[in-house]
Amino acid sequence: MEQVELPEPRAVEVDSRKTALIIVDMQNDFAHPNGRLFVPTAPATIPAIKALLDKARKAGVMIVYTQDWHGYNDPEFKIWGEHAVANTWGAEVVDELKPEPSDTVVKKLRYDAFYGTPLEHILRLAGVENLVIVGTVANICVLHTAGSAALRWFNIYLPIDGISALTDFDMKAAIRQVSFLYRGTITRSDLIRFV
Numbered sequence: 001m002e003q004v005e006l007p008e009p010r011a012v013e014v015d016s017r018k019t020a021l022i023i024v025d026m027q028n029d030f031a032h033p034n035g036r037l038f039v040p041t042a043p044a045t046i047p048a049i050k051a052l053l054d055k056a057r058k059a060g061v062m063i064v065y066t067q068d069w070h071g072y073n074d075p076e077f078k079i080w081g082e083h084a085v086a087n088t089w090g091a092e093v094v095d096e097l098k099p100e101p102s103d104t105v106v107k108k109l110r111y112d113a114f115y116g117t118p119l120e121h122i123l124r125l126a127g128v129e130n131l132v133i134v135g136t137v138a139n140i141c142v143l144h145t146a147g148s149a150a151l152r153w154f155n156i157y158l159p160i161d162g163i164s165a166l167t168d169f170d171m172k173a174a175i176r177q178v179s180f181l182y183r184g185t186i187t188r189s190d191l192i193r194f195v
C-alpha cells in the first residue's frame with residue numbers, strides 16, 4: 001500500500017461575511033480533566049481556539065458553538081457511557097471559551113452537528129459558505145460535522161492546532177478525510193486571515 005502524506009497547513013484568507021467559526025463540543029466532559037470522556041490533548045488546543053475566536057469576533061465572523069446534548073438513557077451511552085447530559089456541568093462549554101449572548105449555540109444529538117438540528121438553516125440564512133471548524137473529538141464530532149458540511153457544499157477549513165483526538169492515528173485519519181475526501185483546506189489558527 002501507498003504511504004499517505006498529509007498536507008502541510010496552508011495560509012488562507014476567508015471572507016468574514018461568508019464564514020462561520022464552528023467550535024465543536026469544547027465542553028467540560030471532553031475538554032476538562034474532570035470530564036467524563038476527557039480527551040487529554042483537548043486543553044492544549046484552548047489557546048489556539050481562543051486566539052481564533054478573538055480574531056473571528058473582531059472581524060465580525062459568525063460564531064457557532066455545538067454542544068453534545070443527551071437526555072437520560074440516550075442510546076449513545078451504551079457506546080460511551082454517560083456524557084454530556086443535558087443541563088449538567090459536563091455539558092457546559094469550558095470556562096475559557098464561554099459563548100457570548102450573540103453567538104449561536106446548537107445542541108446536537110449525535111456526532112454530526114447537522115443531524116436533526118437547525119444548523120444548516122441558520123448558516124444559509126446568514127449567507128455562510130465557508131466553515132472554519134475546530135474542537136473535539138477530531139475523528140468523531142469534528143469529522144462528522146465537517147463531512148456533513150462538505151456534502152452540503154460548504155467549504156471547510158481545518159486548523160489543526162484547534163482540534164484534538166485520543167490517538168495520533170485518529171488525528172491523522174481526521175486530517176486525511178477532511179483533505180482527501182471532503183476537499184477541505186488544512187490550515188493553522190495563526191495562518192487564517194479573515195478579510
Ligand code: ZN
Nearest residue numbers: 068069076084
Ligand atoms: Zn455524545
